Amino acid sequence: MKIPFFKYESGREEHSNVADVLDSEDLNQVAQLEEEFASYIGADYALATSHGTSALHLAMLALDLKRGDKVVCSVNAYPNVPEVVRHFDAEPVFIDIEANTYNINLDLLEAFLEDNQSKKLKAVIVTHIAGTTVDLERLYSIAKIYDVKIVEDACEALGATYKGNKIGSTGADITCFDFSPHLKKNVCNGGMLVTNDDEIMERAKLLSNHAIARDEDALEYIYDVVDIGNDYSMGELEAAYIRAQITKQDDNIARQQEIAQMFSEALDGTSHITVPDMSNEEHPFSLYIIKVDKNRDSFALDLKKEGIETGLHYIPLHLLTYYKSKYSLKINNYPKALQSFQQVLSLPIYPNMEDKEVKFICEKIKQIAKTKV
Template sequence: MKELKIPFSRYESSVSAHSNVSDSLDGEDVSQVQELEEEFCAYVGAKYSLATSHGTSALHLAMLALELKRGDKVVCSVNAHPNVPEVVRHFDAEPVFIDIVDGSYNIDLDKLEAYLEDNKSKKLKAVIITHLGGTTVDLDRVYSMASIYGVKIVEDASEALGATYKDKKIGSTGADLVCFNFSPHLKKNICNGGMLVSNDEEIMQRAKLLSNHAMVRDEDALEYIYDVTDIGNDYTLSELNAAYIRAQVKEQDKSIKKLQEIAKLYSKAFEGVVHITIPDMSNEEHPFLLYIIKIDKNRDSFAVALREEGIGSGLHYMPLHLLTYYKTKYSLRVNDFPVALRSFQQVLSLPIYASMSDEDIKTVIAKVKKIAKTRV
């Protein structure tokens, strides 16, 4: 496969990132992980944060912290990355899929509420809300449902770093736990890392205990003496990854402003172009961490044509009920989630990242328009 002139994503670097990494390599007496956790709390407005080795680690640790058990149920959008139901299945618990809203590609809250009303049970443990590309659902309504039906809310903010809801950063709006991923699906970073945040001290104390094999030490004892009080795992983030990510977080708001500018240019250029539907531009809080269009004819051939022109693209996501494991495990049919199915057949994510040059943007626009003219 030939190298793309404009890939779907590029990792972002900076002077700050190089400086932080150099400090770690030089053995500077600074805990990059601790600094990252403190800075992240300040950035999103949460009381507690815990850095993890990856976004999936943060999700898995969230399930551990909530004491998920065999037979428990966790509700999630059918349009999510496979790591969402995957972490649930690792506990031999059951993911429950809900269809999406056309246009936002997020979970349909009417269908979610109907499910919660019809399936009241102690086994119903939590709802995972995925913020696709940083777009949010009506979170006040979600938190109200949680209170009424006695479920925990875990937010999957893998694609929502820096996103806001009613001017509050995701991570501080009222969820029990929020999970971030600094190297999300199809937007791989040069490093991996995740973050778990909460305002619930008890949940976070449990998460912190379990994040390093549930090992505890007596401060007055020798350093190598420890006890193990539960079953945990190693979810810890390396100092080098933390050093790089600190700069990423520091620059995220600036990056989002750039993404919003690119999204406006895209939408202005694509408005009225035959076969293409642009995203809703009315939400001023939309961070456009993804720019998703709809192709009404032959989406896959459109993506192939883009690739042949040197332009990368992405898909967010393959609906979970179409994947062999979940389709077989839960006897799911193709038409069980019609909105997600229809969206899946049309959606395409275009390159959008802060380091795109004006020429890159113009090229993407020109190539998309060129290919759209060939659709019949």
């Protein structure tokens, strides 16, 4: 049996929407997606982008990030997070993680902000690992105290909730989504920038199309450029496909939670394996992350030999050559992230995974675990 890390799903609705575009029957898919997405999330504004990294980069533009500014983020994030900061010649500042959730440690974040108050400190980017969140009420309170903007990286948190409210509607200045995130590649790319701030959205819309301004009463080919922007636009075909998928997201999360429960029940007590905490009923399990206490990479290779692909979320940023050398970072600077990195392993989990595939994965993990001393 071959089980990929992720398998996209395409049904009748996706085919119908895409066919409408190809037949020139509905060329307003992007606008419809933005409207429907804002309604689904419960936010005032949504702006579609070409991919999730575009949404993050546009967020930095919308916040008017400049050279020498500082943006705080978790050391456990995908490289696109500090990358969009560096593109402005601004400085990412890394914070260690919580051991159990792999998210940014709010105690360390607050301590850093207390000790480093500066007008150059513009924002905090918070990545929701596996779709689960930090204490967002506390996060927003910290942001108000120290006057920093909060940008949520929700690449794995589409449809996830915090105290009953969907991520993107809970109080962040900007939330960025990715419809084809790291290791879970879809057949199309796409991202979304969400905000309740009309000034942020107005600036984001302007800059998302080369900062081109037009007079509504003038000829369509007459335009002006009023700032430095870029092209972050999503195509109509991508929007058509994604529109259909959004309607299924809540059901997808329910299925992921069901699969996660199956994993945890089957693997609980397995030697060398620690399963995730199942007490958070709102955890969407966009990722199912276990800990392997004996040579994680060897364990992953053994699973690969059995036809089971796995993932890693993520290699801590301070271990990557560019950031390690640029900021003279030491391997032990972020001990919690380092320890987690040496043990964590993401198992395949997606809505169209069959029960027999879950059972197969669990059986193989148990067999392999018995060979480890």
